[in-house]
Amino acid sequence: EHGARELRYRALHQVADRLERAVICVGHSADDQAEEILIRLIRGSGRSGLSGMRPVSGRVVRPLLGVGRERILAYLRDRGIAFCLDPSNRDPRFLRNRVRHELLPLLEERFDPGIRKALLKTAASLAEDEALLDSMTTEAWERLVRWRHGREEPGGEPGCLLERDGFRELPPALQRRLVERILWRLGSRARYAHIVRVVDAAVRGTPGRELHLGRGLRVGLQRDVLEFSYPVGRVPWRGRLADGA
Incomplete structure (x- = not known):
């Protein structure tokens, strides 16, 4: 999975290199951000990692980082805009999928229904410290x-x-x-x-x-x-x- 991700980004950067002032726009959502923070916490990341993905990282921009996944999908369905869902996103062999489909739902059900918002608030606070x-x-x-x-x-x-x-x-x-x-x-x-x-x-x-x-x-x-x-x-x-x- 990581290797495929690296190849995708490498190809995108190669295309962007050929285009003047090009940026790479990716569709990470607020849910992706919450999942990423939990994954980094599991792996023992420090303040930098726990501040989450940045809205702008080099030439990569994430304009949907503050919008929930279901809201994005509802917007696309309402307007008849085609989209695809990667079937590998349900493969439990990958940590991200276990966090998405098992850990986060468990935390919401057993501990705090607002856990995603809490994670995002923590990341935003850490991001301010991170900038300094x-x-x-x-x-x-x-x-x-x-x-x-x-x-x-x-x-x-x-x-x-x-x-x-x-x-x-x-x-x-x-x-x-x-x-x-x-x-x-x-x-x-x-x-x-x-x-x-x-x-x-x-x-x-x-x-x-x-x-x-x-x-x-x-x-x-x-x-x-x-x-x-x-x-x-x-x-x-x-x-x-x-x-x-």
Whole structure:
């Protein structure tokens, strides 16, 4: 399911690249947002994840994020507008479907009929805090991270360098967020356990050590910097590298 999603977005981005000022408009609803927040809570996401999907994320826009799924479907039916329902959305093998068809209905029936609205209010509040923390993370990135475009160099390895002295001075919350952003930009899955390992290495690690975070991503410890890199030919978990901050 995740692989199919990545292929869809890759194709959409390729089309958007060919069109001037194009955006990718997707149909995520308020129900999708509530489900996503629960999924991220189950997976142990921090404040950033629990703030939910953003209305605008790069060139991806979500204009229906505040509208319920049934209201959207009713609008389409009333106006005779054709739509399709993905049959895989009922496959219980996928966590999202179990949250949608089992967990959320159980929470509504046994605990709070307004659980979806409560989740959305929590996400909106966290999103406001997230905006401030995101700007602080960007400032730390600009001071402490040096991005490398090794793919453009013969035999070069794509990655970045993180200055350890300045990193140690950051509050723990910003340390975790900065590492999470680095891993995300490098195409890694950025699990919490990986973030904690990298933070600990940056603060207390001995030069000469090397961390391996999966799919070939390596973090080499030097006296002054951490070096993040993928070996040439290895594909990041999310398939492609971003272009820095």
